[in-house]
Amino acid sequence: MTTRREILQLGAVGAVGAMSALGMARMSDPVPTPSLLAPANMPVPYAGVFRRPPELVPYATGFDDGDPARPFAKFALTEKIGQAQILPGLSTTLAGYNGIFPGPTIRVRQGTRSEVRIRNALPAAGLLHPAAFNTVTHMHGSASLPQYDGYANDFTAPGKVKNYQYPNWQSARTLWYHDHNHLVTSQNVYSGLAGFYPMSDRYEQAQLPQGEFDVPLMISDAMFNADGSLGFNDNGHAGLWGDVIMVNGVPWPTMKVKPRIYRFRVLVASITRSYRPTLSTGDPFYVVGTDGGMTPKVEAVQSWRQGTAERYEILIDFRKYRVGQMIEMRNLSNKNNVSYANTNKIMRFEVVADSGSTAGSISAIPTTLDDGGSANPERGGLDVMKLTPEMAVAKRILRVQREGGEWTINGETWEDVAASGFSRCFGSPQPYSVEQWTITNESGGWFHPVHIHLIDAKIIARNTNGGKPFPWEGGPKDVFYAGENESITMLMQFNTGAHTGGRYMVHCHNLVHEDHDMMVQFSVGDWRNNDPVSSDYPVVDTTPMGSYPPVYRPGFAAGT
Template structure:
């Protein structure tokens, strides 16, 4: 057992442009295999990192200032984790190591979105019917928010992200800057992920589910939960803080683990933002639930905690919500705050009540409403295949909204797990959740509701790009499709589900 809270929290490395391209700042990021020390008592671990860093360097950009990024694959030809070649997109005729970068939550043209089949190798070989350039343009037209970039290669996303291919992408704007929120060194991104290690300190990812599949080796697993939590690439780190307010941009970057975060002194979080930017009002929460890919922009006030030590804990079940609770001595620990630094200057920040205007999208009778099933089927060896609307990736596209139309998507979850559903390109609002009778649906395909429509939690009241669709519930979201046409995807962000068919293409047409 590794000792917790012996390593300081790493600061995420900033990245800066190296030149300009067509008048826009130009960045170059290389994916490389490196060795990095993830805990004081572990030998250096082989990881894959953007610019050789795990997590990758942090972009901080300004709204209305587009940038260009050249993504380069310099990884070896052999993967460091087990690949199931029966998974669609990862067959034996494909190179083992393939990457493509998706800016999660980014409003980008489709050629810069990171389509899963637009992967390239370390020789920039591009295979398949969808050609995508490795030179991406990010328009940065959206309001201030915390995004992240990560790998999205077809059939091996779960492995590439687990190996380390993830980083922050933060957009700033004038509205955010004028708010009295903590700034500069008091504005800290936190990437939370779970991992396991073997006795040599190498990343461990299982090659078989439980029970194992003798006829397929390696085999995809239904989900995976690591034994320890890392924050910014360190296992259970600590952060020395001053007795003042801090802003933390928290990202759940885990493959499948949900986090329900709280502080050991029962102090609340003050949430000011969600996936796609500022909330309309600050929301006080005692516990913060985040599914994979969700973000929360929070303030913790240490003003009256001088000399104290506060542990951030996790008590979310795995799988969520029907699984086992975490061990409070391992996966129930996240990090520690030590309020042991002197106040360097007067804390002029405060926690504003009002944050931003968020116009409410209201359903209208003429809006297209799509009823979309979340379900499973057994494969030939009785592994569960998680599906969207009972369709595989390769089936014809069925979601084809027109540019600038508003649609309502209703996710009818027939499975026993909560699925974080993510749509590329668009931001949306959660309308409501409503329970239904699963037995009736299984018998005759009819949706019979069993309770009232429940509005989203107050800290979900802003713009979102990932929504928790709970079991035996209908989750409704509303969004406007734009500003680009083209080919995008929607999927579950439990990466094991996404890789094994719980992802579908959709197209925005003119």
């Protein structure tokens, strides 16, 4: 009998058309798979015009029970098919939130709870797989209830809707939302289901650039068939490496910048590829934020290593450059990527004359930052960056491995979790307890960006770099780059906010590895609390299409 996984594997290979034979490559031997585009349709580095994703306006705002201390904002997104002009002379079909890639940026403030109504208006079958086009939305970086965390089996079928609830009590940070549907996360995210969700607070607003000078950068890569459609080759479940690098959906764009200090929220949304950005001038970046918010100390780095789903907030000081000067953000890459002619480039900056308001700008690079400490000390919440090993009540090890043709964590996969009725847990820490976890990469010549849901953690040790975290890792993290034969040790508090916990996932964020089947779970407290599937089922959407027309805030000029 053909299994569902076998059907998905065959569909993923068949979706690439002329690339399908390469889709059968051995896992240990990734095959370069360049786009099949005619030269006239292949994008040229730096010819594209930079753009920011549009910012979505809430369809409703107010106060819970009329209490001014309990504000809310409600948003609506529709997952649907759209057309994108990524390539010269061709259109590319994608699946996006509101039919666009990246999806709309949703900006929220700490303390304002949000509700995001997500309707699945996609066709019956996926773009890159023949299975039902079910979706699961994960708000990456949010301490959400399990039923709103994007549990891999909590899917919304086409024609249904789910209202996701986000508490937004954590400190300011760059979150992002993306698909998390079991076995086809890589195809669904690659099809376009990803968007930014920055959260601000008074500390971040007082210390870092805002508005025009606060810029989201979603970096991804893709390969294309001759007709402009997306190609997909996961190299026998090793990973996908495209030959076209995009920033906010534009191949190698050029951005016009003023001679000011800019803040860039850098998110890697590639399926597999990792990056090592550097500036062509040799000047430093200033790291001011990591996955979970601001860094206590600002670090100047010539480059940094960044894997899928990691977020780094960096400052670039353009005041030193002359008007008309071009500065490239290049990619030095890392071990075990597949490189092509132009994957050593990311984007370019063109310095233009200063003009307009200074609102949102800062006058100097800070040396230290204050994030305000714990966002909920009254409940027992601790400042993550002040955790010490003595606070840990347990130590655990996560071994990422390749066994029997499967990617595993401690020798187990998500299929083992499913076979247990979703009760099997790697551990069951208590709410607000502190633990020390170590991730050890025993999979040979592969890197793994490992994501632990719910938590922020402080990296305290590596078996490389003299035993210390890398300079860019000086803030709270939720994705941990486990390079080849590396181990990382971190401290974390299981801060659930006002709720009682439940089950959360741990997985590799190389989404091909996640799909095949490198994912386990832990429970905070009793695993039966807040069942991630049955607590709030999606329902049939009876509202007419167009009932929540999107409204976007006025944007900035093209190219800026």
